Amino acid sequence: MIEFHNVSKRYPNGYEALTRVSLQVGEGEMVFLTGHSGAGKSTLMKLIMLMERPSQGQVVVGGRNLDRLRPNQIPFHRRQVGVVFQNHQLLFDRSVFDNVALPLQIAGVHPREIGRRVRASLDKVGLLDHERANPITLSGGEQQRVGIARAVVNKPPVLLADEPTGNLDPDLSSDIMKLFCEFNQVGVTVLIASHDWSLIRSVGARVLTLEQGQLTHDGALQ
Amino acid sequence: MSREPGARGAHLSRTGIADVWQAWQQHHRNSALDSFGRLAETPLQTLMTALVVAIALALPTTLLLALGNVQSLGERWESGPKMTVFLKLGAQDAAIAGLRDKLRQMPDVQEHEYISPAQALQSFQAQSGFSEALAALDTNPLPPTLVITPAPTAVDPVNLETLRQRIAADPLVDEVSLDMDWVRRLNAIMNLGKQLVLALALLLGAGVLLVIGNTIRLEIESRREEIVVVKLVGGTDGFVRRPFLYTGFWYGVFGGLLACLLVSTGVASLGGSVRNLAATYQDTFVLQGLGLAGCAALVGSCIGLGLLGAWLAVGRHLSAIEPR
Ligand SMILES: Nc1ncnc2c1ncn2[C@@H]1O[C@H](COP(=O)(O)OP(=O)(O)O)[C@@H](O)[C@H]1O
Ligand SMILES: [Mg+2]
Numbered sequence: 001m002i003e004f005h006n007v008s009k010r011y012p013n014g015y016e017a018l019t020r021v022s023l024q025v026g027e028g029e030m031v032f033l034t035g036h037s038g039a040g041k042s043t044l045m046k047l048i049m050l051m052e053r054p055s056q057g058q059v060v061v062g063g064r065n066l067d068r069l070r071p072n073q074i075p076f077h078r079r080q081v082g083v084v085f086q087n088h089q090l091l092f093d094r095s096v097f098d099n100v101a102l103p104l105q106i107a108g109v110h111p112r113e114i115g116r117r118v119r120a121s122l123d124k125v126g127l128l129d130h131e132r133a134n135p136i137t138l139s140g141g142e143q144q145r146v147g148i149a150r151a152v153v154n155k156p157p158v159l160l161a162d163e164p165t166g167n168l169d170p171d172l173s174s175d176i177m178k179l180f181c182e183f184n185q186v187g188v189t190v191l192i193a194s195h196d197w198s199l200i201r202s203v204g205a206r207v208l209t210l211e212q213g214q215l216t217h218d219g220a221l222q
Numbered sequence: 223m224s225r226e227p228g229a230r231g232a233h234l235s236r237t238g239i240a241d242v243w244q245a246w247q248q249h250h251r252n253s254a255l256d257s258f259g260r261l262a263e264t265p266l267q268t269l270m271t272a273l274v275v276a277i278a279l280a281l282p283t284t285l286l287l288a289l290g291n292v293q294s295l296g297e298r299w300e301s302g303p304k305m306t307v308f309l310k311l312g313a314q315d316a317a318i319a320g321l322r323d324k325l326r327q328m329p330d331v332q333e334h335e336y337i338s339p340a341q342a343l344q345s346f347q348a349q350s351g352f353s354e355a356l357a358a359l360d361t362n363p364l365p366p367t368l369v370i371t372p373a374p375t376a377v378d379p380v381n382l383e384t385l386r387q388r389i390a391a392d393p394l395v396d397e398v399s400l401d402m403d404w405v406r407r408l409n410a411i412m413n414l415g416k417q418l419v420l421a422l423a424l425l426l427g428a429g430v431l432l433v434i435g436n437t438i439r440l441e442i443e444s445r446r447e448e449i450v451v452v453k454l455v456g457g458t459d460g461f462v463r464r465p466f467l468y469t470g471f472w473y474g475v476f477g478g479l480l481a482c483l484l485v486s487t488g489v490a491s492l493g494g495s496v497r498n499l500a501a502t503y504q505d506t507f508v509l510q511g512l513g514l515a516g517c518a519a520l521v522g523s524c525i526g527l528g529l530l531g532a533w534l535a536v537g538r539h540l541s542a543i544e545p546r
Contacts, residue, residue, distance in 0.1 A: 051454070072458070078454065078455065079455070089447075093448070102452065105245065105249060106455060108242035108245040109241060110244055111244070111245065111248050150455070154456075
């Protein structure tokens, strides 16, 4: 589902954040991406989202070489990839419902259908009774779950999460990890950047480790 | 929205064309209402911007109207060109009568008036104030004159010239002059004026573009976060652009209507005094206003400027917000 072929990323300031990274994540797989801060985890995810372009090498998602995407195809690629951000990127000028509905409105889903799917998504993350609230009134864990609801509401085949439990206490973290496992069980390919070792160990999935932009480990956690 | 590229993957959600169409319409409605709502939230600021737009448009519109009115006034005063035929000094009365008979038979001549040397001298004395100097002359230096009004069918320059040559060919005729110079001069001045007003309108139109563009730029800045999120979850440029285009559209509507109001108020307040002034000249001239079609054209071009300004601003600033 996600393939990196010899991918390097050098930022305009000359810093090389990724060096010749090659990896493959199969359809329906769940994979953790670990590494110290600054190792290049976020950069790798940005390449999958086309928030950045690689300086070298190729990224293939769902069989499509992102190198060959024309600019007007980028939005359609992004609709295939749900993203959960560490800082959740919610909009505080609208309700929880409207935040989660945004990807559906963009994708051109029928307004009647939007209500049904937003509620299904909010129900999944346990926030159905908060749909009218403004996300600013919610706790950190709740905000993160709104972000997850928005990432999955359009049923993307790929779900990326960049340190989704970074600011949360252990109980909330394991709740959120459970959610990701559930999405994975229904066939979604899930890639989670995290350095919460106890959590990764509890899930027991495949782990990719980055060190200073290089892939140094691929497999089960030792 | 363009087609969805056929991505592979087991969990692709399907969305039909009809749904996309309905959602698109819905987004247009929502964008239009949302943009309107945002403008209504800051009524004073909106009014100020719309007023700047309105004044910038009302100015050239008023000048154009004024030119049009002066031109139609000129046409009223000079219904058509006249031809003045100077006969040879000492032409015999009988010969003159013969020429006048010939003129009566020309279809291109609607009517003519004979001014004898004595009549000419009299009116010249009355008008010029040289009466004593002229009275001192022992012979009348003025020639007999015919003033010809060409038939309406002969008023175009080519026919007029043919007519002039035919009359000039008569042995009795010394010189023929066409009295359309001042009409032509007025028209030339009017055309120059129109070009100046057009240049002014272009300048002010560019000003309107800048004003609306800048207002929208501020709006884009204040909604930066929202734009980034919309792009991250797959919003097309069209989707991002839409609410801002509607903002430009509304500025165009408000500005255009205000401009109509300004111009119409001006015309209405001047109309009374113009009618009074015309009455003192036994004229029934009425100041020509914008009319419904003029108002529609003004609002329409204002909306066009609003949309264009918004488009330019969004195009310039959206790429800067690209999340990459
Ligand atoms: N836009 C950027 N311009 C320049 N350097 C960047 C940019 N983004 C990230 N970096 C650098 O690239 C390295 C990897 O960053 P990142 O991918 O965010 O790491 P991680 O998510 O693993 O902490 C860091 O040293 C960071 O400073
Ligand atoms: Mg990071």
